[in-house]
Amino acid sequence: MDQIIIKNIFKIFGPDPQKAKCLIDQGLTKEEILEKTGMTVGVNNADFSIKRGEIFVVMGLSGSGKSTLVRMFNRLIEPSTGEIHINGQNITTMGNKDLVKFRLKHMSMVFQSFALMPHLTVLENAAFGLELAGEPKAERSERTAAALSQVGLEGWEDQYPKQLSGGMQQRVGLARALAADPDIMLMDEAFSALDPLIRTEMQDELLKLQENSDRTIFFISHDLDEALRIGDRIAIMEGGRVVQVGTPEEILQNPADDYVRAFFRGVDPTNVISAGEIVNTHYPTIIRTRKGDIRSALELLNARDFNHGYVLNAKHQFLGIVSIDSLQEAMEKGRAKDTLETCYLPGVKPANVSDNMQDILPQVASKAFPIPVLDNDNIFKGVVSKNRFLKTLHKSDINGHNGSGNGYEEPAQTIQTAL
Ligand SMILES: Nc1ncnc2c1ncn2[C@@H]1O[C@H](COP(=O)(O)OP(=O)(O)OP(=O)(O)O)[C@@H](O)[C@H]1O
Numbered sequence: 001m002d003q004i005i006i007k008n009i010f011k012i013f014g015p016d017p018q019k020a021k022c023l024i025d026q027g028l029t030k031e032e033i034l035e036k037t038g039m040t041v042g043v044n045n046a047d048f049s050i051k052r053g054e055i056f057v058v059m060g061l062s063g064s065g066k067s068t069l070v071r072m073f074n075r076l077i078e079p080s081t082g083e084i085h086i087n088g089q090n091i092t093t094m095g096n097k098d099l100v101k102f103r104l105k106h107m108s109m110v111f112q113s114f115a116l117m118p119h120l121t122v123l124e125n126a127a128f129g130l131e132l133a134g135e136p137k138a139e140r141s142e143r144t145a146a147a148l149s150q151v152g153l154e155g156w157e158d159q160y161p162k163q164l165s166g167g168m169q170q171r172v173g174l175a176r177a178l179a180a181d182p183d184i185m186l187m188d189e190a191f192s193a194l195d196p197l198i199r200t201e202m203q204d205e206l207l208k209l210q211e212n213s214d215r216t217i218f219f220i221s222h223d224l225d226e227a228l229r230i231g232d233r234i235a236i237m238e239g240g241r242v243v244q245v246g247t248p249e250e251i252l253q254n255p256a257d258d259y260v261r262a263f264f265r266g267v268d269p270t271n272v273i274s275a276g277e278i279v280n281t282h283y284p285t286i287i288r289t290r291k292g293d294i295r296s297a298l299e300l301l302n303a304r305d306f307n308h309g310y311v312l313n314a315k316h317q318f319l320g321i322v323s324i325d326s327l328q329e330a331m332e333k334g335r336a337k338d339t340l341e342t343c344y345l346p347g348v349k350p351a352n353v354s355d356n357m358q359d360i361l362p363q364v365a366s367k368a369f370p371i372p373v374l375d376n377d378n379i380f381k382g383v384v385s386k387n388r389f390l391k392t393l394h395k396s397d398i399n400g401h402n403g404s405g406n407g408y409e410e411p412a413q414t415i416q417t418a419l
Contacts (some may be wrong), residue, residue, distance in 0.1 A: 004049065004086050004216065009046040009084060010045060017080035050218065051232075055219055057219045057227040059227050059237070086184065107182050107186060120160075123148065123158065125161065127141065151174050153175060166193060170190070170194055174190070174205070183215055233247050234251055236259070249277050252267060275384050278384060279384055282382075285308070293339060295337065310380065318378055321369060350373065351373045361389070
């Protein structure tokens with residue numbers, strides 16, 4: 001469900017936004033408008049939505065409008081025109097009193113600079129937002145202590161900022177935002193000042209916090225690795241415009257223009273494409289175990305002319321892979337009526353839908369059959385093969401876009417046969 005809806009938002013810095021808007025409509029660039037009028041186009045017609053619970057990353061070169069955009073969400077910067085709806089409320093028309101209340105209840109912001117007060121302890125710094133919100137002392141201490149523990153700072157409550165490393169200070173900033181338990185967190189280059197190792201650690205922390213939460217995070221970053229690592233979706237900004245919004249995979253496989261392409265140049269796609277993204281749901285011979293015996297499985301595979309079958313239980317959970325050879329060997333030993341488990345091929349490690357291809361490629365490349373792909377409940381979602389992966393790299397031809405006659409070497413047919 002969309003939590004933040006941004007409708008035709010413009011921000012022009014200067015005395016006559018309407019005039020600048022007319023020039024935009026006439027096709028003038030940001031630079032031309034600046035030269036002609038002295039006004040700066042901060043954000044140019046941003047129009048997109050953010051779903052509840054997602055980490056939405058905004059990237060773009062310096063000056064492309066990221067900070068201006070995020071500051072319009074809580075109206076630290078007033079939009080020139082357009083609307084922003086958050087939780088179904090139009091915040092662009094909200095009166096000041098309501099806006100302050102809305103911010104305190106729903107939004108927290110984390111900046112690059114830690115903005116900690118040197119004379120306050122870690123606990124007092126982290127509790128600062130709650131104090132502003134007028135929370136009673138006992139409650140704010142409790143909530144702040146819980147937030148500090150969430151970011152790994154338990155035991156540091158009584159220290160002062162100068163006694164903490166940069167990474168720890170940023171954690172205090174994060175705890176301050178978390179303590180307010182906002183449904184939206186706005187993070188402007190929040191990790192940029194941290195050294196690479198700590199930065200990765202903080203990204204992990206954020207992903208972990210997000211696992212059990214439907215908080216929405218709007219995250220501005222300069223760093224592509226960071227965006228790919230944490231972003232459910234990414235928006236790319238250029239000269240005030242949002243030029244593309246999509247999942248990392250979508251953008252990588254189908255960049256909107258050369259600017260976006262240049263951003264992603266040098267990214268290893270195996271790092272970004274997940275097994276779930278390219279899983280082939282149409283290929284495998286699925287063998288149900290309900291009445292499955294070795295003879296009938298062999299007959300099925302022979303009839304379909306497949307060498308391998310994927311054995312599932314009634315809940316569609318994956319149990320093992322059998323091959324014509326493994327079944328035939330069992331038949332020769334006179335076990336035709338036995339159940340299939342003795343025929344499962346050894347050493348098969350199913351992929352999870354979220355595994356990235358880089359990690360599972362060695363296995364995918366080394367097996368004679370496509371690798372099963374499962375969700376977190378072991379439900380069988382389909383298979384990935386090396387061919388499938390290579391085709392995806394060469395052309396954006398993934399599930400949902402493939403249609404029929406897609407040219408996969410694997411036969412595109414579904415056989416769901418209960419034995
Ligand atoms: N208060 C202001 N007055 C005039 N122009 C401004 C103001 N704030 C921002 N701008 C201009 O708006 C444009 C967008 O700036 P913004 O800070 O949003 O970019 P950014 O993408 O966040 O950049 P960075 O990555 O360097 O923080 C820039 O051209 C900037 O010069």
